[in-house]
Amino acid sequence: MALDSGFNGTNLLAGDTLNIAFNEKGTSSLKIQGSSVTSSSIGLSAIGQVDFQDTNSINDVMKKITSASNSLQNQASSLGANLAVVQNRQDFTKQMINVLDTGAANLTNADLNEEAANSQALSTRNSLGISALSLANQAQQGILQLLR
Numbered sequence: 001m002a003l004d005s006g007f008n009g010t011n012l013l014a015g016d017t018l019n020i021a022f023n024e025k026g027t028s029s030l031k032i033q034g035s036s037v038t039s040s041s042i043g044l045s046a047i048g049q050v051d052f053q054d055t056n057s058i059n060d061v062m063k064k065i066t067s068a069s070n071s072l073q074n075q076a077s078s079l080g081a082n083l084a085v086v087q088n089r090q091d092f093t094k095q096m097i098n099v100l101d102t103g104a105a106n107l108t109n110a111d112l113n114e115e116a117a118n119s120q121a122l123s124t125r126n127s128l129g130i131s132a133l134s135l136a137n138q139a140q141q142g143i144l145q146l147l148r
Contacts, residue, residue, distance in 0.1 A: 002037040012079065013037045022089050032082045035075055042068040 002013040010016045012034030022028040039045065043064055050057050 010034075020086060022093075030082065030085060032079070037072070037075070042071045044068050 003011070005011055005013050006016070010018050012018060012032065013036075014034065015036040016034050018032040018034070020030045020032070022030070035041075045064075047061065050061060052058055052061075
């Protein structure tokens with residue numbers, strides 16, 4: 001089962017190395033070295049012709065199993081610690097993305113009510129300006145009429 005536990009071509013239980021880059025320049029990274037997990041690498045071998053009627057034989061097999069279990073627990077602990085580091089970094093990155101998205105949205109999104117009020121105010125100023133020019137022009141024409 002250990003040989004069939006790879007993902008994307010990397011199998012940490014076959015001794016492969018996984019390099020995780022935390023930034024685009026690769027200056028912050030985590031290198032996880034896997035270990036080969038086979039029955040011989042953890043100290044287990046086929047029982048063969050072991051006489052289980054002898055207490056010493058049973059104790060020897062139990063010691064091998066306990067040692068193999070401890071070895072697997074140590075490897076699992078190491079992988080678990082690396083997983084915690086990667087998950088913390090992932091959470092940090094997701095929070096940073098959310099903050100940057102919110103900031104970008106605040107810079108680009110306009111308040112439609114405020115913009116509509118500004119547009120109405122500009123339109124009113126423009127209309128008042130045209131009316132004032134029209135009245136001033138009419139007043140000048142009236143004065144010219146009196147002078148004729």
